[in-house]
Amino acid sequence: MMNARNILSVGLFWVLMLAAAANGQQDKAAGAVEWDKLVDAAKKEAKVTVSLPASAEMKKQVEEQFKKRYGIEVETFTARGSSAVRRMADEFKAGVRHFDLHIGGSSSIVSGMLDEGIVDPIEPWLALPEVKDPKQWWGGHLWVDNAKRFVYTFQAYLSEIIWYNTDLIKPNEIRSLDDFLNPKWKGKIGYLDPRTPGAGDSTWSFMWRVKGEDYLKKLVAQDLFLGRDQRVLAESLAKGRVAVMIGLSYYSYLPFLKAGLPIKTLPRLKEGNYGTGGSGNLAIIKAPAHPNSTKVFVNWLLGREGQEIVSRALGQATRRLDVDTRFLRESGTIAAKDVMSVNDFLQIENQSEEKLDKVREPAAKFAHALLK
Numbered sequence: 001m002m003n004a005r006n007i008l009s010v011g012l013f014w015v016l017m018l019a020a021a022a023n024g025q026q027d028k029a030a031g032a033v034e035w036d037k038l039v040d041a042a043k044k045e046a047k048v049t050v051s052l053p054a055s056a057e058m059k060k061q062v063e064e065q066f067k068k069r070y071g072i073e074v075e076t077f078t079a080r081g082s083s084a085v086r087r088m089a090d091e092f093k094a095g096v097r098h099f100d101l102h103i104g105g106s107s108s109i110v111s112g113m114l115d116e117g118i119v120d121p122i123e124p125w126l127a128l129p130e131v132k133d134p135k136q137w138w139g140g141h142l143w144v145d146n147a148k149r150f151v152y153t154f155q156a157y158l159s160e161i162i163w164y165n166t167d168l169i170k171p172n173e174i175r176s177l178d179d180f181l182n183p184k185w186k187g188k189i190g191y192l193d194p195r196t197p198g199a200g201d202s203t204w205s206f207m208w209r210v211k212g213e214d215y216l217k218k219l220v221a222q223d224l225f226l227g228r229d230q231r232v233l234a235e236s237l238a239k240g241r242v243a244v245m246i247g248l249s250y251y252s253y254l255p256f257l258k259a260g261l262p263i264k265t266l267p268r269l270k271e272g273n274y275g276t277g278g279s280g281n282l283a284i285i286k287a288p289a290h291p292n293s294t295k296v297f298v299n300w301l302l303g304r305e306g307q308e309i310v311s312r313a314l315g316q317a318t319r320r321l322d323v324d325t326r327f328l329r330e331s332g333t334i335a336a337k338d339v340m341s342v343n344d345f346l347q348i349e350n351q352s353e354e355k356l357d358k359v360r361e362p363a364a365k366f367a368h369a370l371l372k
Contacts, residue, residue: 034127035128039296041292042070042290044292045292046073046293047072047073047075048072048073048100048101048293048296049075049099049100050062050074050075050076050100050101050297051076051084051088051102051103052078053078053103053105053251053314054080055252056254058309058310059078060313061312061313062310062313066300069300072293072297074297082112082197082198084102084104085104085111085113088118089113089116092118092285097287097288097289099285100285100288100289100297101297101298102282103281103282103301104279105281105351106144106151106356107198107202108197109144110151110353111197111356114353118286119151119284121149122151125295127295127299128299130304131298131303136321138156138319138320138337138342139319142156144351145353146352146354150283151353152281152282153277153319153351154280154301154302154307154318155276155278155279155281155311156275156276156277156319156335156336156345157277157335158273158276159203159276160249160265160315160333161202161203161246161248162244162245162266162269163245163253163263164266165238165240167240167262174269177269177271180219180222181222185222185244186222188243188244189222189225190224190225190237190242191227191245191246192230192246193228193371194371196228198247199247199249200247201360201364202350202360204216204363204367205350205363205364206274206350207219208359208362209363210272216366216367216370217370220371225242230248231252233245233247234252234253237253238256238259249278249279249314249315250316251313251315265332273348274350276349277349277351279316282302304320307320315331315333317333317335317337317338321337325337325338
């Protein structure tokens, strides 16, 4: 039989448990009330202005699905990251507050926004538990910037930025970076200009690191078909102007894939590939024009629904653990969370501020000197 002391102990235990449960429910209810107030305030602002990667599919899905969820318009601006960032920085310096946030590659964000001091710390904008909780994310919360405050990376995957025309190349003809130096490919290699921030300079820096400058000199001597217009480059591959294209992501090819044109990602080369967040990096403008709508959008974007939409539209892999990314293998993208440890990924990534300074900046300087 239980004595009086045991009875009191058991009773106290259950009182504390019930109190904790009640407090948890109260906290959850209070959080829901605060969120509803935020959404109401955002609806009064009527819109949020977002700079996106140059993906027609992402633009369409983000505009439609966010409005469907919250009744708030998304005004989107789609362009290459370097162009978008330049415009945002110029407007900010002129005192214009048009844009609220930017989603894109890390290099242009760091050089054009972080270094210019026009971005806000991210964490105060995170509100929903499913977004704030690091356990919902592979690797926890990962950042591009050294301060781990201003540029949040929500994607992690192994690069898939070498594509080929299946009518012109057999995949076994290019199994190493050295195979690009074969005279038969002279004038048949396209490249997103590595002198501007993006996957072109990211891949160039990977080659610079693993193959060296002599290799890059020989590659340039192959009469590269250089360009900065992603659609023109993608069309050049799809229609056979070139046999292989370096530096473009899945979303640039999507219209041509839907049309059934003969393009595919090149299988992994002998030298391997690098880790990246692709276009999945978030920066918020200081004092955004629509602060409440910005906060709602950021939490939707980083929640399960937003991440599923973005991953499918871009063909790039989210770090959210509750979003399936295995389907991306069909387009050549391998989600880091599906195949490797966080530490292994951090060893091969080349988009953090540290890697930008140590690898991509000197590689870009060499590109400028070589491609005058």
